[in-house]
Amino acid sequence: xxxxxxxxxxxxxxxxxxxxxxxxxxxxxxxxxxxxxxxxxxxxxxxxxxxxxxxxxxxxxxxxxxxxxxxxxxxxxxxxxxxxxxxxxxxxxxxxxxxxxxxxxxxxxxxxx
Amino acid sequence: xxxxxxxxxxxxxxxxxxxxxxxxxxxxxxxxxxxxxxxxxxxxxxxxxxxxxxxxxxxxxxxxxxxxxxxxxxxxxxxxxxxxxxxxxxxxxxxxxxxxxxxxxxxxxx
Numbered sequence: 001x002x003x004x005x006x007x008x009x010x011x012x013x014x015x016x017x018x019x020x021x022x023x024x025x026x027x028x029x030x031x032x033x034x035x036x037x038x039x040x041x042x043x044x045x046x047x048x049x050x051x052x053x054x055x056x057x058x059x060x061x062x063x064x065x066x067x068x069x070x071x072x073x074x075x076x077x078x079x080x081x082x083x084x085x086x087x088x089x090x091x092x093x094x095x096x097x098x099x100x101x102x103x104x105x106x107x108x109x110x111x112x113x
Numbered sequence: 114x115x116x117x118x119x120x121x122x123x124x125x126x127x128x129x130x131x132x133x134x135x136x137x138x139x140x141x142x143x144x145x146x147x148x149x150x151x152x153x154x155x156x157x158x159x160x161x162x163x164x165x166x167x168x169x170x171x172x173x174x175x176x177x178x179x180x181x182x183x184x185x186x187x188x189x190x191x192x193x194x195x196x197x198x199x200x201x202x203x204x205x206x207x208x209x210x211x212x213x214x215x216x217x218x219x220x221x222x223x
Contacts, residue, residue: 033210033211035213042213042214042215042216043157043201043213044213045210045211045212048210055209056209056210058210088156090156090157100145101147101159101162102147102159102211103159104149104156104157104158104159105156106155106156107156
């Protein structure tokens with residue numbers, strides 16, 4: 001079974017721009033969660049989607065948003081990029097709603113200049 | 114107090130020995146607990162989940178959970194150099210989202 005895929009793997013943007021990251025979950029998984037990982041803050045929860053609905057949201061500003069499509073694929077968008085948004089963005093999928101075993105994709109490394 | 118706390122290490126263990134990784138959590142209502150392994154430059158990989166008090170064994174790995182003490186641990190028997198990685202403890206508190214500790218960096222010395 002193919003794992004979680006994320007595109008693009010690497011991205012370089014400048015301050016003020018916006019970015020969209022994509023995640024395709026494991027086949028049959030309907031829940032997708034997004035995380036931000038930085039050396040200082042570690043892994044922090046952004047949001048979780050299940051059946052195209054946002055079920056939970058972390059403590060991030062409104063510049064961070066996401067959505068999920070009917071095929072369970074998910075995108076996250078960051079608008080008005082700041083230098084501090086430079087991080088590894090990880091997507092994880094699980095079979096159902098709520099928090100059960102989550103499997104991570106390879107991540108998208110975002111650098112904001 | 115952080116929701117999930119781990120000793121950041123580095124923890125250095127000789128090859129063949131038992132590596133013991135510890136994690137404490139603050140929300141007494143937490144029900145699900147996970148251990149992830151993350152190699153440098155890679156994404157986290159799920160290695161163990163535990164939901165009930167006691168021990169759960171999977172190969173060389175044993176997860177231990179003590180809800181009364183709000184403590185979860187991971188033991189790695191017969192440690193191998195390939196076990197060198199950062200180990201992340203993750204807990205699901207009442208807010209129903211996965212909260213990660215900062216991770217413990219483990220080094221296995223040949």
